[in-house]
Amino acid sequence: MDQYADTEVVRIIASHQAGLERYVRALVRDPDEAADVCQEVAVRLLVTARDERMPDSPAAWMNRVAHNLVVTSARRRAIAERTADRLVRAGTVASTEETVVERERDEAIQSALATARADDRTAMVLAASGFRNAEIALRLGRTELATRALLFRARGRMRERLAEAV
Numbered sequence: 829m830d831q832y833a834d835t836e837v838v839r840i841i842a843s844h845q846a847g848l849e850r851y852v853r854a855l856v857r858d859p860d861e862a863a864d865v866c867q868e869v870a871v872r873l874l875v876t877a878r879d880e881r882m883p884d885s886p887a888a889w890m891n892r893v894a895h896n897l898v899v900t901s902a903r904r905r906a907i908a909e910r911t912a913d914r915l916v917r918a919g920t921v922a923s924t925e926e927t928v929v930e931r932e933r934d935e936a937i938q939s940a941l942a943t944a945r946a947d948d949r950t951a952m953v954l955a956a957s958g959f960r961n962a963e964i965a966l967r968l969g970r971t972e973l974a975t976r977a978l979l980f981r982a983r984g985r986m987r988e989r990l991a992e993a994v
Contacts, residue, residue, distance in 0.1 A: 837877045841870045844887045851891055855898045865901075869894050900960070907958040940989035948982035955979055 848869065852862040869890050876882065876889075883889035941949050947968060954964045965975035 833877065834874070837874050837882075840886045841873060841890075844890055845870075847887070848890050848894060852894050852898065855895070856901075861901075865894055865897050868897055900958075904958050936990055936993040939993065940986055943989065944982065944986065947978060948985065951975065951979050952982050952986065 845866065849862055849866050852865045853859060856862050856865065872893055873883075873886065873890060941952070944952070951964050951968060954967065955961075959967075961975050961979070962972050964979070965972045968975060968978075970978065
């Protein structure tokens with residue numbers, strides 16, 4: 829993409845920036861986070877344009893990307909909070925029986941994951957980490973539909989392995 833086209837993309841971004849910022853601020857209620865999301869949207873639009881895949885409606889595209897970024901951020905934040913809660917609970921004194929049961933459960937999960945096929949293991953770990961099916965599909969080089977099927981089957985095999993371990 830030439831310098832003129834970059835200038836055109838910057839003009840598009842500037843013309844829609846105020847509306848995008850209002851939209852994102854309404855979603856996140858945090859001006860700093862909204863600014864970060866808007867900046868990421870601008871960068872993604874520039875990269876998309878340089879890849880010669882400029883959307884037909886840049887404003888709608890920017891709003892959709894911003895929305896997706898906010899949802900992904902919220903999802904990852906929720907996972908982090910759950911993890912933090914588990915760490916706090918782990919810091920409390922547990923009975924010896926609880927500790928043994930948790931350790932056995934963790935060992936069973938690790939053993940089941942170790943015997944899982946590489947794609948199954950990768951997909952389940954990414955899904956448990958909060959990645960969406962589309963992101964997992966991209967990493968595995970599969971379609972989103974094939975990834976959903978893979979996850980469904982992988983989770984079923986995992987349940988069977990864990991049931992056998994009990």
